[in-house]
Amino acid sequence: MDVPAENLPLVDPNSPVKSLKTTHNRDLHVLSLAFLLVFSAYGAVQNLESTLNDEGDLGTISLGILYVSFMVFSLFASMVVRKLGSKNSLILGTTGYWLFTAANLLPSWYTMLPASVYMGFSASIIWVGQGTYLTSAACSHARDCNLHDGTVIGNFNGEFWGIYATHQVIGNLIALFLLKDGTEGASTGINVLFIVFLCIMTVGCVLMCFLNRRDATPEEQPKDSSIGCSAFVVSVAKSVVKPLFDIRVLLIIPLFAYSGLQQAFVWAEFTKEIVKPALGESGIGGSMAIYGAADAICSLVAGRLTSSLKSVTWIIAGGSLVHAIILLWILLVYSTSTGVFGIVSPLLMAAALGVGDGVLMTQINALLGMLFKHDMRREFVPCQFVLQSVRISFTWRRRLRLRTIIELQMLEGAFAQLKVWQSFSIAVIFFLTPYLSLHIMAVIMLTALCVSLISFFILILRVEKAFSSHRSDS
Numbered sequence: 001m002d003v004p005a006e007n008l009p010l011v012d013p014n015s016p017v018k019s020l021k022t023t024h025n026r027d028l029h030v031l032s033l034a035f036l037l038v039f040s041a042y043g044a045v046q047n048l049e050s051t052l053n054d055e056g057d058l059g060t061i062s063l064g065i066l067y068v069s070f071m072v073f074s075l076f077a078s079m080v081v082r083k084l085g086s087k088n089s090l091i092l093g094t095t096g097y098w099l100f101t102a103a104n105l106l107p108s109w110y111t112m113l114p115a116s117v118y119m120g121f122s123a124s125i126i127w128v129g130q131g132t133y134l135t136s137a138a139c140s141h142a143r144d145c146n147l148h149d150g151t152v153i154g155n156f157n158g159e160f161w162g163i164y165a166t167h168q169v170i171g172n173l174i175a176l177f178l179l180k181d182g183t184e185g186a187s188t189g190i191n192v193l194f195i196v197f198l199c200i201m202t203v204g205c206v207l208m209c210f211l212n213r214r215d216a217t218p219e220e221q222p223k224d225s226s227i228g229c230s231a232f233v234v235s236v237a238k239s240v241v242k243p244l245f246d247i248r249v250l251l252i253i254p255l256f257a258y259s260g261l262q263q264a265f266v267w268a269e270f271t272k273e274i275v276k277p278a279l280g281e282s283g284i285g286g287s288m289a290i291y292g293a294a295d296a297i298c299s300l301v302a303g304r305l306t307s308s309l310k311s312v313t314w315i316i317a318g319g320s321l322v323h324a325i326i327l328l329w330i331l332l333v334y335s336t337s338t339g340v341f342g343i344v345s346p347l348l349m350a351a352a353l354g355v356g357d358g359v360l361m362t363q364i365n366a367l368l369g370m371l372f373k374h375d376m377r378r379e380f381v382p383c384q385f386v387l388q389s390v391r392i393s394f395t396w397r398r399r400l401r402l403r404t405i406i407e408l409q410m411l412e413g414a415f416a417q418l419k420v421w422q423s424f425s426i427a428v429i430f431f432l433t434p435y436l437s438l439h440i441m442a443v444i445m446l447t448a449l450c451v452s453l454i455s456f457f458i459l460i461l462r463v464e465k466a467f468s469s470h471r472s473d474s
Contacts, residue, residue: 024141027212028156031133032163034090034211037204039164041197042097044171045104047288050272050433051281052190053107057434060268062112064430066100067264069120070423077124078416081132087211089129094205096122101201104194124419131415133211134160135369151307153369154362158303161362165299165354168292171197176285248371249414251459252364253421254452255316259360260422261448262323264429265441266291266353273438275346277336283346290347291354298358309370312363313460319359320453324446326352331442368414371463 046063053059081089096119103115138156142149178193244250275287302315326349336342425448433441 023212024137024144027137028134028159030207030210031090031130031137032160034094034204034207035130035160035164036167036170037200037207038094038097039167040171040174041101041200041204042171043167043292044175044285044288045101045194045197046267047172047271047284048175049104050268051276051284053104053112058107058109058112060430060433062116063268064427065113066116066120066123067423067427067430069117070123071120071420071427073121073124074128074416074419074423077128077419080125081129084125085213086129086133087208087213089125090133090211091205091208093122093126093129094201094208096120096126098198098201098205101194101197105191120423123423127419128415131365131368131418134365138369148307150366150370154303154306154311154366156303157362157365157369158300158306161358161365162296162300162303165292165295165358165361168295168354169289170292172285172288172292174285176283176289179281179285248459248463249417251455251462252367253417254448254455255360255364256418256421257425258448258452259357259364260425261429261445262353262357262360263422264426265445266350266357268430268433269438269441270349270353272433274330274334274336274349278342278346287346287350291350291357294351294354295358295361298355299362302359302362303366306363306366309367309460309463312367312370313457315359316363316456317453319356319363320449322352322359323356324449326356327442327446327449331439331446364418368418372414 049059049063050057051059053062084092096115100115100119103111134156135153138153139149141147141156142152145152174196175193178189178196271284271288275284279287298319302319305311305315329349334345337345429441436444
């Protein structure tokens with residue numbers, strides 16, 4: 001019985017590996033290092049975009065278009081990654097970041113806008129591939145080593161996001177070094193900076209090639225993998241609409257959106273309205289390096305502390321409190337000043353914002369892995385009953401294969417929704433930034449934070465209640 005191509009999982013955790021207990025860790029390290037290199041370059045470029053390309057708001061509008069493209073292509077990303085394979089998608093995804101950085105060597109509407117659209121496509125497939133690949137590696141490692149799934153998922157996400165977050169340190173320190181001593185306005189220094197970034201990205205792309213393949217083997221592929229136009233439209237509609245009928249997805253969407261809002265606030269508003277007036281253009285690199293260092297340390301610590309839904313709840317609550325304090329400081333107290341306090345204030349804010357981002361990135365990804373893993377197992381029970389009722393004989397391996405497909409499809413849908421709502425909220429911020437003041441933006445951020453926390457707490461209460469009922473029945 002062949003499985004339709006559109007139903008194939010992005011990754012296959014049952015694929016053979018050379019060493020069951022070491023390969024998963026190796027893939028984690030390679031994936032983390034590759035993302036570190038690619039985003040060390042891109043992160044610094046993005047932080048400088050609204051200040052270097054400020055004529056006609058070219059930089060800000062380009063980023064807005066990029067994240068609109070990201071949002072749209074995220075609707076199709078699961079199918080694209082399923083067709084290409086996760087490893088090939090990760091490699092292809094890096095090309096968009098490379099081209100966007102290269103377009104900054106000759107910034108104009110004719111170079112930046114096409115590069116932004118293509119990068120939106122590349123970002124959609126690289127992040128959907130990353131989310132499912134990392135969760136698959138964590139679950140496989142937990143199974144092979146007889147470890148608790150939640151703990152391993154938390155540790156893998158903590159290590160990945162901790163290493164990934166240091167890209168803000170590396171990239172921005174490079175930018176700080178190359179744009180110092182009054183060269184920040186010289187085109188030569190800026191061009192050298194982008195060339196260095198392109199070289200770093202190239203190394204990261206090459207590293208992706210050393211990842212182990214985690215897709216279905218050729219023998220497991222369906223004989224007829226062609227998809228008609230109508231089947232493609234139906235499959236896309238299912239992947240977009242079906243998760244929205246799940247109350248848990250609806251309750252976690254506000255948290256998805258806020259995680260994107262707070263990132264865009266740092267990239268577009270914080271660097272332009274707080275850091276640049278206080279520290280100058282070259283100071284953006286230093287402040288964002290502090291932001292990245294705090295982000296990385298918090299990601300590693302939060303990942304190690306993650307073991308259950310209860311720990312996720314407390315960690316997210318703590319990170320949200322830090323963000324709330326900073327937003328209230330900006331709204332009620334902060335004003336640009338001179339002297340030591342005027343220099344230290346943006347740096348303290350950057351560190352606190354980095355702590356909050358580290359919490360959100362690790363905990364949202366760990367939460368999706370835990371939440372939908374539990375749900376996947378419940379979904380398999382009625383499916384198995386139906387198969388038995390019609391007397392279809394399956395081997396255990398075939399049943400496990402069907403269960404894997406169900407599990408990964410639900411996980412893919414969850415990660416796709418995460419990226420859709422993150423990119424949507426990021427695009428909104430970039431488009432609104434030229435028209436809204438810093439204080440209005442802070443009010444929007446505080447409102448979004450409150451709504452997302454209320455919705456998140458309702459979700460956790462519902463899930464805990466459902467688990468308690470399940471344990472009492474059994």
